[in-house]
Amino acid sequence: MIDSSVGSAIPLAGDMDNSIQRDNPIQRLPAGSHVALRTWLRLLTCHRLMEGRLRNQLRTGFETTLPRFDLMAQLDRYPEGLKMRDLSRLLMVTGGNITGLTDRLVEEGLIERRDDPTDRRAYYVCLTAKGKALFEQMAVHHEEWVIAMFDCMEEGELAQLSELLGRLKRRLADRIDS
């Protein structure tokens, strides 16, 4: 019942001393752990491994971060702009977080705030020309990186995984409870 590679410690970060290290510590999983728990731990690990790689690639390739990229990706899909609350919902993070991210991206000249004439509480956030140009560059690489991460899976496996995650996502989101 040992799950020998949870926490198998790929270096997610750069090459500094205290980054996540290479060799595997001995891994113990709770004996008889339920398949649901194992699945959750595996999902967590996959997420960590993949996010870590993408983060490194975005940092070394474009000196940016995943949250910034994700925010820009949403804006790219909505050229008419999105309100803060929409960004908050789409990215599934709190409003305060969006405020900070937006502030930084505005400062970098990649996005801009535009008043909503019909609601003085709100405004639209849009990519600037500079932001759009940069995003399009990044998006190409980002997609390549994601494809490369999954190239360890057979086409059929990937399709099956995608389908199962799609179902899980839909059913989780459709719940009444939080």
Place this chain on the structure above:
Amino acid sequence: MIDSSVGSAIPLAGDMDNSIQRDNPIQRLPAGSHVALRTWLRLLTCHRLMEGRLRNQLRTGFETTLPRFDLMAQLDRYPEGLKMRDLSRLLMVTGGNITGLTDRLVEEGLIERRDDPTDRRAYYVCLTAKGKALFEQMAVHHEEWVIAMFDCMEEGELAQLSELLGRLKRRLADRIDS
């Protein structure tokens, strides 16, 4: 080619105003997006939804957080204690992060540092009696919560998902590249 529930905006946080909101914003996915990209986005969303729920449950039930719980979970599996570097590898986070988490848990009296007589640079981190008692309480609920989150999946679906994530995890971790 629309993936109608990425970012389907379940409230991950508490019930305050700026938490993630309930209703779906219109969702657009890049046309013709590669199955790998869709899979990655779905994995991201599942992760967010599930992590958000667990966070809420740990907070309201035990006034603690997922990173603290995860650290304690590792220590529970290694009663002889773990070094900082082992925690860093197992949790796949940087050493600096572990330092901070450990400081807080020590302050709460849930874990303790024990000198390693053979290496004066290092020490072992262990659960205290109080920490172990609390963890055992939390673990029961944590497992229930995880099982409940997956109860939207058939047994066969879950087994398949677990298997596919296990393969993905292993293959990602086995790579030479970061």
Place this chain on the structure above:
DNA sequence: ACCAAATACTTTATCTATGAAATATTTCTG
């Protein structure tokens, strides 16, 4: 035995993110 390299951990600056409270505006209800 020496000294360079590696290792274990901490510190610092910065960013990401939360949860709660505050402000301003709009909408709803009676």
Place this chain on the structure above:
DNA sequence: CAGAAATATTTCATAGATAAAGTATTTGGT
């Protein structure tokens, strides 16, 4: 139409996380 409730956003305090640099100790090669 007035006032209450809801909504959109920001602010604040704090936690979590990274990357990079710093300190102390151990290891390993000559």
